[in-house]
Amino acid sequence: xxxxxxxxxxxLQVNDLAVAxxxxxxxxxxxxxxxxxxxxxxxxxxxxxSGSGKSVTAQAIMGLVDRHSSKVTGEIxxxxxxxxxxxxxxxxxxxxSQIAMIFQDPMSSLHPFYRIGDQITEAIHVHRKVGAxxxxxxALEMLRRVGIPAVERRIDDYPHQLSGGMRQRVxxxxxxxxxxxxxxxxxxxxxxxxxxxxxxxxxISTLQGEFGITVIVITHDLGIVADVADxxxxxxxxxxxxxxxxxxxxxxxxxxxxxxxxxxxxxxxRELPERLDPIPGxxxxxxxxxxxxxxxxxxxxxxxVTDGACLTTRPELLPTAPDHLVRCHLPTEERQQxxxxxxxVLAGESK
Amino acid sequence: MxxxxxxxxxxxxxxxxxxTITVFFLFNLLPGDPARLTCGKACSPAIIEANxxxxxxxxxxxxxxxxxxTGIFFGRTFSADSPQPIExxxxxxxxxxxxxxxxxxxxxxxxxxxxxLAIGAFLMWIIGGITLGIFAALHHGQWPDRLVMTMSLIGxxxxxxxxGLVLIFxxxxxxxxxxxxxxxxxxxNPFQFLQTMILPWIVxxxxxxxxxxxxxxxxxxxxxxxxxxxxxxxxxxxxxTVVVKHALRAGLTPIVTAAGLxxxxxxxxxxxxxxIFSLPGLGSLAVTSVLTSDLPVITGITLLTATIIIVAxxxxxxxxxxxxPRVTVA
Numbered sequence: 001x002x003x004x005x006x007x008x009x010x011x012l013q014v015n016d017l018a019v020a021x022x023x024x025x026x027x028x029x030x031x032x033x034x035x036x037x038x039x040x041x042x043x044x045x046x047x048x049x050s051g052s053g054k055s056v057t058a059q060a061i062m063g064l065v066d067r068h069s070s071k072v073t074g075e076i077x078x079x080x081x082x083x084x085x086x087x088x089x090x091x092x093x094x095x096x097s098q099i100a101m102i103f104q105d106p107m108s109s110l111h112p113f114y115r116i117g118d119q120i121t122e123a124i125h126v127h128r129k130v131g132a133x134x135x136x137x138x139a140l141e142m143l144r145r146v147g148i149p150a151v152e153r154r155i156d157d158y159p160h161q162l163s164g165g166m167r168q169r170v171x172x173x174x175x176x177x178x179x180x181x182x183x184x185x186x187x188x189x190x191x192x193x194x195x196x197x198x199x200x201x202x203x204i205s206t207l208q209g210e211f212g213i214t215v216i217v218i219t220h221d222l223g224i225v226a227d228v229a230d231x232x233x234x235x236x237x238x239x240x241x242x243x244x245x246x247x248x249x250x251x252x253x254x255x256x257x258x259x260x261x262x263x264x265x266x267x268x269x270r271e272l273p274e275r276l277d278p279i280p281g282x283x284x285x286x287x288x289x290x291x292x293x294x295x296x297x298x299x300x301x302x303x304x305v306t307d308g309a310c311l312t313t314r315p316e317l318l319p320t321a322p323d324h325l326v327r328c329h330l331p332t333e334e335r336q337q338x339x340x341x342x343x344x345v346l347a348g349e350s351k
Numbered sequence: 352m353x354x355x356x357x358x359x360x361x362x363x364x365x366x367x368x369x370x371t372i373t374v375f376f377l378f379n380l381l382p383g384d385p386a387r388l389t390c391g392k393a394c395s396p397a398i399i400e401a402n403x404x405x406x407x408x409x410x411x412x413x414x415x416x417x418x419x420x421t422g423i424f425f426g427r428t429f430s431a432d433s434p435q436p437i438e439x440x441x442x443x444x445x446x447x448x449x450x451x452x453x454x455x456x457x458x459x460x461x462x463x464x465x466x467x468l469a470i471g472a473f474l475m476w477i478i479g480g481i482t483l484g485i486f487a488a489l490h491h492g493q494w495p496d497r498l499v500m501t502m503s504l505i506g507x508x509x510x511x512x513x514x515g516l517v518l519i520f521x522x523x524x525x526x527x528x529x530x531x532x533x534x535x536x537x538x539x540n541p542f543q544f545l546q547t548m549i550l551p552w553i554v555x556x557x558x559x560x561x562x563x564x565x566x567x568x569x570x571x572x573x574x575x576x577x578x579x580x581x582x583x584x585x586x587x588x589x590x591x592t593v594v595v596k597h598a599l600r601a602g603l604t605p606i607v608t609a610a611g612l613x614x615x616x617x618x619x620x621x622x623x624x625x626x627i628f629s630l631p632g633l634g635s636l637a638v639t640s641v642l643t644s645d646l647p648v649i650t651g652i653t654l655l656t657a658t659i660i661i662v663a664x665x666x667x668x669x670x671x672x673x674x675x676p677r678v679t680v681a
Contacts, residue, residue, distance in 0.1 A: 062585060064581065064584055064585060089589075092587050092588075092589065092590075093587060094587070095584070095585055095586065095587035096585060096586040096587030096588075097587060100585070101585045103578060103581065103582065103585075105578055108577065108578040108579060109578040109579055109581070109582045110579055110582065111579040111582070111583070111597055111600075111601070112579070112601065112675070112676070112677055113600055113601060113674075113675060113676060122586065122588070123586045123587070126586060126587055126588050126589070126592075127587060158676045158677070160676070160677045171582075174582075174586070175585075
């Protein structure tokens with residue numbers, strides 16, 4: 001806004017973000033050098049297992065990482081403003097107004113002692129000078145837009161009187177009440193019934209169109225990503241390991257980890273193989289990360305890298321095609337061949 | 352709500368009824384002849400027998416119990432066939448032949464002392480314990496936290512009679528900052544009342560404050576990790592609002608209700624503190640009565656204490672429903 005630099009910047013730009021928690025056992029590098037950009041109005045899905053750093057990345061963008069117990073470095077530019085260097089009260093002023101967040105478990109994310117209407121209007125009053133009547137009208141309108149039936153009655157309900165899906169709708173209403181520019185949805189459907197999951201995702205997509213919001217969806221479920229996200233970033237061990245537009249990622253995943261994730265999704269349109277094909281082993285401990293590629297201990301293809309670089313050197317996140325970034329030592333042709341082979345096997349299993 | 356109240360109050364009476372049975376028969380099965388205790392060493396069997404009859408201990412236990420319960424509701428007369436019958440109006444808890452006084456008037460005299468002792472100590476430990484507990488939680492892992500937890504540990508470790516004796520020794524005997532305790536009603540002489548009560552309050556409050564510091568700190572820390580507190584932060588609320596309106600509101604509820612029961616427990620008499628500081632409260636009365644096998648008084652105090660605790664339980668349950676909308680009474 002003030003200078004040419006900010007107009008050049010994408011709406012959200014994260015540069016080399018790192019979050020580390022000192023513990024008695026050593027430094028936990030929950031997020032280790034995450035960089036990403038996101039244009040206004042787009043949806044990015046951050047996908048990964050538990051402990052991959054996806055939630056901590058989101059919380060760092062929200063400024064919710066406790067600065068006493070952790071060290072946050074890097075840059076987060078939102079709409080031309082750098083967030084990590086901001087004083088806490090200015091970050092607080094942005095939270096809920098510019099950046100909003102909804103969480104995994106709507107059962108416990110609403111305060112059990114306050115009426116949902118009061119919880120929503122509280123979010124209005126903290127950021128805007130609005131009378132009580134006006135705030136209530138806005139809350140009613142927003143509850144209506146997120147699909148709560150009989151809002152006049154429901155607005156004075158306590159959270160425990162609502163179903164899980166309804167509570168997540170209330171959370172969404174509360175998040176959108178101040179028209180934020182960025183909405184972060186941290187596993188928004190994980191705790192919900194499958195039928196409700198689809199409704200909530202659809203609601204987020206619809207509202208995104210209506211409000212023109214930029215959305216980051218955090219999930220471990222690649223299955224839901226395809227429907228909502230424009231782009232996908234796959235995280236592993238605190239880093240992004242593959243980043244691509246959604247269609248491209250599904251069609252031609254190159255990082256063996258992404259490949260593993262995609263082939264372990266159970267699908268209705270396929271005959272079930274003997275068993276699902278999970279990725280062997282467990283996610284790495286964030287305290288003692290392997291020296292080389294973090295995924296190497298679980299990777300079935302690292303022996304194809306002849307010089308043993310997987311054991312000694314961290315691979316860089318490099319473009320393999322325009323918009324497609326991969327962090328892997330395997331040569332591009334080799335990766336693409338593996339990808340085709342795996343997909344051929346999967347296709348062979350379907351009848 | 353009304354139906355719930357009626358049910359609870361009825362249940363309360365059933366419980367109290369069972370309690371009278373337990374208390375009455377328990378004390379009647381105790382070894383020792385109550386009639387024998389009514390006169391000193393130079394006692395002839397004839398006097399004992401006469402006293403047994405006068406006290407009504409010559410009747411079958413069931414009849415005695417019936418008279419006891421009738422007395423509570425309708426009053427009764429002791430030594431009806433003697434020249435000086437003793438009228439005991441409802442609620443009659445009995446008559447102490449040791450002290451030649453109605454149990455109810457003994458209790459009525461002792462209860463205010465215990466009441467003031469309990470209330471004062473309660474305020475001290477609640478305010479001190481909860482404030483320090485919150486303070487510790489807000490500085491989790493830093494020196495204020497460790498300081499408060501150390502204080503709590505010390506408070507826990509010191510027996511109340513020890514604190515009481517140390518305070519008497521230094522503050523009253525050595526330094527002479529306070530006169531030796533002598534209870535007066537606060538309405539009669541507020542200054543002397545405070546001078547007398549301050550040390551007993553400190554003794555009683557120390558132990559409970561130590562407990563409430565720890566409880567509050569742990570509650571607040573636990574609530575801080577709850578999802579709705581994170582939601583409150585995500586809304587952009589100022590930290591003070593997050594702590595007070597969201598975290599404390601949820602975290603303190605169990606503490607407040609626990610405190611209600613602790614207060615009720617204390618209202619039944621603080622035996623050690625009252626004895627150390629010679630306060631003529633229910634605790635002292637109970638101890639003297641036990642030492643002199645004054646069964647009617649022991650029975651009366653036990654019933655009263657039990658009633659207070661049962662009522663407090665009901666009040667706390669109702670309070671919980673008021674504070675936490677998830678709890679419905681029906």
